[in-house]
Amino acid sequence: MATRETRSTCPYCGVGCGVIIASDGPTITGIRGDPDHPANFGRLCTKGSTLHLSAAPHLARQTRLLQPLQRLARGGPTHAIGWDTALDLAADRIGSIVQANGPEAVGFYLSGQLLTEDYYVFNKLVKGLIGSNNVDTNSRLCMSSAVAGYKATLGSDAPPSCYEDLQFAQTVFIAGSNLAWAHPVLMRRLEDAKRIHPDQKWIVADPRRTETAAAADLHLPLLPGTDVALFHGMMHLLLWEGMTNPSYIAAHTSGFAELRDRVREFTPRHVAQVCGLREDDIVQAARWFGGHTPTLSLYCQGLNQSSSGTDKNTALINLHLATGQIGQAGAGPFSLTGQPNAMGGREVGGLANLLSAHRDLGNPAHRAEVAALWGVAEVPAKPGKTAVEMFQAAADGEIRALWIACTNPAQSMPDQTTVRRALQRCEFVVVQEAYAHTASGEHADLLLPASTWGEKEGSVTNSERRISRVRAAVPAPGQARADWVIARDLARRLERRLPPRSLDGTTMFPYETAEQVWNEHRESTRGRDLDITGLSYARLEQPQPWPYPSGATSGQTRLYGDGRFATPDGRARFAAPLWRPTAEPREARFPVSLTTGRLRDQWHGMSRTGTLGRLFAHASEPALELHPQELTRQRWQAGDLVQVSSRQGKLVLPVQPSESVLPAQAFIAMHWGPEYMTGLGVNALTSGARCPQSGQPELKHTAVRLVKAELPWQLVAAAWLPEDCVLTTRERLRAMFGRMGYGSCVLFGREPATGLLLRAALGGPADAALLDDIEDALQLAQGPVLRYADTRSGQRRAVRLQADGSLQAFMLAGDLASQGWILDLLQQGQPAAGFGRALLAATALPPLAVSRHSRQVCACHDVSEDSIAAALAHCSGSAQQRLQTLQERLRCGTECGSCLPALKAMVQTAPVGV
């Protein structure tokens, strides 16, 4: 069959890169960046460039939810049912709960990964048909503080800048964003800008020395939660040094006097003490911000995921308003969206406190407009429950049914103990998902198979307000259906079970295509700040930013250039927030500040990225990162298991030294959930404390206590497995986590060779049945396997060699002096036969030399840290010349470029070679 090409959009981050999907019949065979897409001009990062691999049919067979499933008893097995039965069941249960307990007894929890069309139908279903506002999304965990910040100051939820501004800015102030990992293609664009304009200054405010911070001209390693104090301090300096723009302030803003009073006490000395920074660095940051202009701020979860998230946003926007650094090329406060369609969800009002097209629930005129558009008498005025409130209400028995679509709250929500209580207590839980094995799915009474990237039609909006089409390249597998279709079919059934809402008696959900949904959404924007009435699906052949009103020939890339803002008087409003510490400050019982964040090559709960061995190579296992001094102080070694406790819960993790965190701080990647390790994952620890204005929880900071976990009996097992069963094997092993004190299970290798690595630890020897089960899963139970066992002391070893003498699989259990070199042997495919009995002894040192399996740096060309270090020993000249030589020799950093910041850092720190 001929290869077909389909233009679409990457489903991961908010950069919104255009992709071209190659497909052959029902199979996606390739991916490349769309050279004509204005977000990425052909570039993709490690995640985007492996999309086709994650869509492989053999993976789909192991991971996808392919038919509706019903679970008759919680914790019990599921059985397949037909779509009509499933939707009738759902409508009966939702309908009867609404009839008996009112519309607020049901909650819908959606996702920033849904397409705008999906979001639109769900929002109308809940607010227009069911008659409550209990619809919220995981965008609440991601962007709601940015929404509240924009609305409080600029009057509208509209990021004023565009990606092109990266190349015009003289100063780029990056606050609470690890751009290099979270938005890699924007980092490439920023690197291009700096190459062309070497005097462009990068300031990074981040408690961690991330790869972004390491690449900056100035890194401000502020203490967690002190951002408002830093921004007030910079404002103080701008005033003191005469770098504000009084004529702009007078002509286009209000409220400056109160802010000026507020920042009076924020002297450099005071701010340095509060933030843990050097006074000189704060002064330098303010001078570049106000004097080396235009200035662009890029910010993300470090500001948003905070109990003072809105204040952090407004305090930063204040700096732009006070200096007039907004609405012109290279200037503006630019929030970066984490998810691919967080913006689209906001546009259709898919949050508990919003209505369609940026209308407000609290505004009676807005409610009347939406009711008229939908053909209903009214939409409810009472705000719905935001994400954390929704799960709390379910845990308290107030919400009796939860509908979860395209997200995994049992992994991603803070305070997992409450989330689990909510899922257990709810009378009816529906999980509408593409993937079969999410933690949330385990709690579902009904699982509905949804289509996903490569199979769906619709649209998304990226961080710069640019709307792109998402197109289907292949049909959805099994019985999976588009999310909006599932919502529509539920809605049509509910129309027959609930009191009539449609004023003309016809269905409110007449759509047969995604385009019809989008056309209705388009009409809802008429006359609004995001007016897209001049657009159509056909015009979206070329992605366009909003607004794009009727009669326009292109979308508007920059907003507020005329100094008129979306407030009633047209003036932007300064905010004067107080600085407040984190909700859980460090104290004697919880003396360590834990922060969370992204890994470079993983996405959220890893439902998709976690199916590819190669995407584990950069950060291969769950870990608690601590500063090396902290390890020395505690007398811990890398890999030691530590129990992390917060006020919310506990988690056991291996420690890993990292220079990127300061002493008394710790870091855990946000991706590690119960699908990959024992316990409830990182969010067992995080708190539901949230910003009072935005409702966004403080995922970025939790006070924790660390103690060594006493789990002396250890197990490490690894195997190369056939690609058509490696993921089902992982699920088998995951089901054994409950029998372990600590356990983790991850992939390794590059497709098609995929390996599985299991680690476990217990307080004493594991029972033989657990070891038998592990051996069986890893195909170590039968055949030519070398064995050693001492049942009294709980020692057991099993090793299988391949025909070529390399290791196929092993399991080492008991008191393990070292397992590292045996794992290296297996992962490197080195000959192992000569190691003889040492394989079973698991000695500390190998009897023969083994080449180390070091951390991967370049994912595209599989280049490791050790090989880069070895090559650098022979690279001479300037840093730029050495980088070039390195790239010529190893090809690292020549494909997607995601590893360039790491390569540059290695070049900077390595001795000049000969």
Ligand code: SF4
């Ligand atoms: Fe996808 Fe990477 Fe582009 Fe984000 S930067 S949209 S993850 S390719």
